[in-house]
Amino acid sequence: MALQESLLQTDAKIFIERHGFQLPSVYSNFPHEYLAATTQVGIHDASYMGRLKATGEDSLDLLNRMSTNQVLNLSPGEGTVTVLTTDRGRIIDVLGVVNQGEHVILLTSPGRQQTVIDWLDKYTIMEDLVIEDASLEMTMIALVGPKSNMLLGLNDIKQTSSKDALSIQSIEIGGFDVQALNQPMGELSRYWLITEPESANAVWQHLTDAGAIPVGATAMDAVRVNFGIPEFGSELGEPFNPLEAGLIGSVDFTKGCYIGQEVIARLDSYKKIQKFLVSLAFDPETVVSPGNELLLDGQPIGTVTSVAPEATDGVLKGLGYVKAAVAIPGTTLELEGSEIGLANILTFAQPYGPSKD
Numbered sequence: 488m489a490l491q492e493s494l495l496q497t498d499a500k501i502f503i504e505r506h507g508f509q510l511p512s513v514y515s516n517f518p519h520e521y522l523a524a525t526t527q528v529g530i531h532d533a534s535y536m537g538r539l540k541a542t543g544e545d546s547l548d549l550l551n552r553m554s555t556n557q558v559l560n561l562s563p564g565e566g567t568v569t570v571l572t573t574d575r576g577r578i579i580d581v582l583g584v585v586n587q588g589e590h591v592i593l594l595t596s597p598g599r600q601q602t603v604i605d606w607l608d609k610y611t612i613m614e615d616l617v618i619e620d621a622s623l624e625m626t627m628i629a630l631v632g633p634k635s636n637m638l639l640g641l642n643d644i645k646q647t648s649s650k651d652a653l654s655i656q657s658i659e660i661g662g663f664d665v666q667a668l669n670q671p672m673g674e675l676s677r678y679w680l681i682t683e684p685e686s687a688n689a690v691w692q693h694l695t696d697a698g699a700i701p702v703g704a705t706a707m708d709a710v711r712v713n714f715g716i717p718e719f720g721s722e723l724g725e726p727f728n729p730l731e732a733g734l735i736g737s738v739d740f741t742k743g744c745y746i747g748q749e750v751i752a753r754l755d756s757y758k759k760i761q762k763f764l765v766s767l768a769f770d771p772e773t774v775v776s777p778g779n780e781l782l783l784d785g786q787p788i789g790t791v792t793s794v795a796p797e798a799t800d801g802v803l804k805g806l807g808y809v810k811a812a813v814a815i816p817g818t819t820l821e822l823e824g825s826e827i828g829l830a831n832i833l834t835f836a837q838p839y840g841p842s843k844d
Contacts, residue, residue: 520705523699525632530629531629531630536596538595538621540593541616565655569737572751594679631675633676635678638694638697649736660690713804729751730755733838734838765806767791773822775803778790789809
């Protein structure tokens with residue numbers, strides 16, 4: 488459930504539609520909000536994210552047989568990122584799976600809740616498993632930035648060495664019970680704060696009073712792109728497989744069968760990946776939009792998929808898919824239809840790290 492609009496309108500100037508929700512585009516100004524989220528601590532209404540609740544003794548077992556990563560041995564309080572794929576190895580959605588003991592939380596991409604439920608139901612035969620959409624039963628707030636853990640009083644939180652690992656713990660904020668789910672945005676700290684809808688406004692107010700800066704959708708888009716985080720629809724979905732999309736860190740090549748496993752294993756073993764998702768840098772004056780073709784020596788070799796709303800540190804960033812043969816950091820590409828526009832490949836976009844092998 489979204490935070491009450493009356494609270495959000497306290498500082499917000501412009502509202503935009505975001506995944507079916509009306510969210511603030513900007514609270515104060517873009518540079519201030521982006522700086523807060525990347526150097527201090529920002530707070531963002533993440534109501535648009537999907538939250539599912541899986542109950543039953545076979546929850547983790549079925550998810551383990553349906554997705555790319557090892558989830559079967561998750562202890563209560565532990566979680567990981569995994570990918571649901573078709574039998575052709577194509578992405579249905581990227582899930583955050585967290586064992587809560589009595590149930591399992593599944594975080595989905597915005598608007599993908601019913602698709603994920605239907606896909607899992609299709610393969611649920613005799614298993615003890617019930618999955619329901621809990622998005623309206625719990626509110627989710629994102630706390631983003633390197634000082635997020637300090638604001639939450641989680642200085643001693645256990646740090647995991649694997650970028651695909653998640654953790655969750657119960658905390659109290661302003662007298663209200665909150666589940667703090669630790670899921671970094673690449674190298675940037677982020678906590679999903681899950682709480683009852685009735686207490687969400689008070690939790691938000693307590694955190695802003697403590698120093699968290701409200702961050703609108705525009706700055707959060709820029710954070711996502713600058714830190715190389717793919718988004719469903721732009722970089723994720725059935726046109727892509729997990730290895731192309733930089734999700735190799737959430738693929739366990741040793742755990743055994745799952746739907747799409749044979750295709751993904753073959754792509755990896757025989758180096759048959761056709762394209763890779765990369766982070767791009769453009770000159771700030773470059774006019775570039777998602778969908779623009781990327782060229783090398785005049786030949787099309789890729790496509791821009793996302794562009795940050797504004798340049799940061801004097802550099803405009805983006806994401807795009809380029810052919811595997813030329814996906815080399817440091818390579819300079821041209822932009823179709825632009826006489827002066829150039830794109831430099833910075834790095835592979837791998838939010839959950841490289842292969843564990």
